[in-house]
Amino acid sequence: MDEASREWLAALGAEGAAREEGVARLHDLLLRVALHEVARRGTAITGPELDDVAHQSADDATVAVLAKLPTFRGESRFTTWAYRFVVLEVSSKLGRHYWRRPAARLADEDWERLPDRFGVDPSAHSERREMVDAIRRAVDEVLTEHQRALFVAIVLGGVPLDALVARTGSSRGAIYKGVFDARRKIRAFLDANGYLDDAPGAGSDGREGAGRP
Amino acid sequence: MSEWARLEAFLTTDPRDVGCDEAMAVLHVYVEAIAAGLDPAARYPGVAAHLAACGPCNEDFEGLLAAVTNPDLGG
Numbered sequence: 001m002d003e004a005s006r007e008w009l010a011a012l013g014a015e016g017a018a019r020e021e022g023v024a025r026l027h028d029l030l031l032r033v034a035l036h037e038v039a040r041r042g043t044a045i046t047g048p049e050l051d052d053v054a055h056q057s058a059d060d061a062t063v064a065v066l067a068k069l070p071t072f073r074g075e076s077r078f079t080t081w082a083y084r085f086v087v088l089e090v091s092s093k094l095g096r097h098y099w100r101r102p103a104a105r106l107a108d109e110d111w112e113r114l115p116d117r118f119g120v121d122p123s124a125h126s127e128r129r130e131m132v133d134a135i136r137r138a139v140d141e142v143l144t145e146h147q148r149a150l151f152v153a154i155v156l157g158g159v160p161l162d163a164l165v166a167r168t169g170s171s172r173g174a175i176y177k178g179v180f181d182a183r184r185k186i187r188a189f190l191d192a193n194g195y196l197d198d199a200p201g202a203g204s205d206g207r208e209g210a211g212r213p
Numbered sequence: 214m215s216e217w218a219r220l221e222a223f224l225t226t227d228p229r230d231v232g233c234d235e236a237m238a239v240l241h242v243y244v245e246a247i248a249a250g251l252d253p254a255a256r257y258p259g260v261a262a263h264l265a266a267c268g269p270c271n272e273d274f275e276g277l278l279a280a281v282t283n284p285d286l287g288g
């Protein structure tokens with residue numbers, strides 16, 4: 001383990017004033033990372049609200065780092081490992097913040113948004129209808145209720161994945177997996193029913209396996 | 214890229230994709246390798262596949278990389 005990481009572990013593992021000083025230094029560092037990170041994301045949130053997100057992220061990340069300290073195995077520098085907690089907290093806080101926007105809501109099944117999502121010209125009426133019909137058929141025939149709800153929220157509604165995490169209490173990994181399975185099943189359906197015959201490279205990339213995650 | 218090709222690209226999943234939990238579990242190691250100019254995709258192909266497909270995890274990857282390479286944050 002590198003010298004600086006050992007020093008961090010010693011300070012955070014100390015007792016009394018030495019530990020307090022170490023924790024304060026950690027919090028200060030994580031706050032600076034959080035402030036840089038919320039600025040880098042370029043979200044619509046600004047001013048004190050954005051500062052709030054950064055402060056809450058740094059607070060919660062500090063607690064998480066201290067709780068997980070025994071699991072740090074020196075695979076990276078200590079600071080890199082600790083920064084990961086604050087970056088993940090920023091994502092989680094921004095996901096929660098999404099629902100505070102006045103316009104935020106879970107979308108109805110507005111299928112007209114599907115062709116827009118993939119750049120089909122608004123005046124290309126028959127192409128738009130063809131794409132909507134194909135995907136609706138696939139969604140009706142191959143997705144579970146749960147997969148359908150995720151697909152509608154994320155693809156038609158444009159709801160960020162981390163906002164769904166905040167809304168449903170499910171994990172990012174579980175939601176990603178649901179959308180992953182939906183994508184795979186819809187593609188297999190379109191392929192099997194000849195919808196992708198005109199697309200370049202259709203069905204030729206050998207990626208049809210069961211797949212993870 | 215045509216509209217149908219774009220749709221197909223979105224629907225195409227990579228069987229190597231390890232998912233969010235596994236990718237985030239090694240993110241610190243992966244990011245340090247990138248920052249050191251190495252190619253962690255060779256050792257972690259499933260993580261590379263995931264970061265290419267998962268918007269939020271890729272955002273976290275970019276954020277962590279920005280933090281470790283920021284000279285203002287000497288740590």
Ligand SMILES: [Zn+2]
Binds near residue numbers: 270
């Ligand atoms: Zn992910």
